[in-house]
Amino acid sequence: MTAAPETIYCCVPLSAELMSDDEAEATADLFKALGDPARVRIVNLLATTGGEPVCICNLTEPLGLSQPTVSHHMKRLLDAGLVEREQRGKWAHFALKSDAVEKLALVADLKGVCR
Amino acid sequence: MTAAPETIYCCVPLSAELMSDDEAEATADLFKALGDPARVRIVNLLATTGGEPVCICNLTEPLGLSQPTVSHHMKRLLDAGLVEREQRGKWAHFALKSDAVEKLALVADLKGVCR
Numbered sequence: 396m397t398a399a400p401e402t403i404y405c406c407v408p409l410s411a412e413l414m415s416d417d418e419a420e421a422t423a424d425l426f427k428a429l430g431d432p433a434r435v436r437i438v439n440l441l442a443t444t445g446g447e448p449v450c451i452c453n454l455t456e457p458l459g460l461s462q463p464t465v466s467h468h469m470k471r472l473l474d475a476g477l478v479e480r481e482q483r484g485k486w487a488h489f490a491l492k493s494d495a496v497e498k499l500a501l502v503a504d505l506k507g508v509c510r
Numbered sequence: 511m512t513a514a515p516e517t518i519y520c521c522v523p524l525s526a527e528l529m530s531d532d533e534a535e536a537t538a539d540l541f542k543a544l545g546d547p548a549r550v551r552i553v554n555l556l557a558t559t560g561g562e563p564v565c566i567c568n569l570t571e572p573l574g575l576s577q578p579t580v581s582h583h584m585k586r587l588l589d590a591g592l593v594e595r596e597q598r599g600k601w602a603h604f605a606l607k608s609d610a611v612e613k614l615a616l617v618a619d620l621k622g623v624c625r
Contacts, residue, residue, distance in 0.1 A: 409544075409550065409553050409554055409557055409614075410554070410557040410558065411554065412558055414550070414551060414554045416547065416551075419547040419548075419550045419551045419554065420547045422544075422547075422550045423544065423545055423546050423547040423549070423550045424545075426541045426542075426544035426545040426550070427541075427542070427545030427546075428545075429524075429537075429538065429541035429545075430538055430539075430541040430542030430543075430544075430545040431538050431542075432531065432534040432535045432537075432538040433534075434538070435524065435529070435534045435537045435538045435541070436529060436531075436534045438524050439524055439525070439526065439529045439534065442524055442525040443525065443527055499524075499618045500615070500618055502618070503614040503615055503617070503618030
């Protein structure tokens with residue numbers, strides 16, 4: 396017997412009509428993932444490196460954080476679907492997920508224009 | 511003797527070059543204000559009522575929350591500069607701040623285009 400597939404709720408624009416509790420939860424989760432200065436700086440760093448995956452070993456110094464701390468924040472950003480991870484030999488490399496740009500612009504949209 | 515005016519750091523686009531620690535903090539604060547399902551639903555409700563200030567007495571029922579809880583969330587949204595408050599007789603009324611739309615679109619911008 397297989398379990399029924401779980402419904403995954405997606406974030407929706409802040410101006411969406413009739414936002415459900417589950418959609419509000421998913422939308423808040425996305426904002427929460429960015430509600431931390433270290434994660435804002437990580438996304439900022441990844442956004443300014445032209446899309447090329449960045450080795451986690453090159454993030455610790457500009458962020459001024461230990462590698463376990465950077466890894467923790469990366470896990471949060473991964474879970475939120477904002478970054479993607481690629482293992483290259485010993486080191487994990489991270490890049491902004493291509494649809495993160497659209498996802499974030501979508502939820503931050505208060506004008507009701509779905510992009 | 512007057513104290514030197516305090517520097518207020520503003521949120522900046524996620525794709526901004528050379529984001530400072532203070533700017534990362536201010537940007538994270540804005541996301542943090544929306545990192546809660548109740549506050550997402552409040553902003554959603556205010557976004558769908560055509561800009562007219564809404565009495566806090568009319569928010570408790572659709573949100574399914576007590577008035578002190580709604581007031582607490584309103585304080586967070588006020589502090590983040592996302593809503594504005596107007597006292598009408600006994601009741602506080604709230605509306606989305608006109609520049610909140612631009613502010614949010616600005617920080618969520620991962621494309622480096624300042625709007």
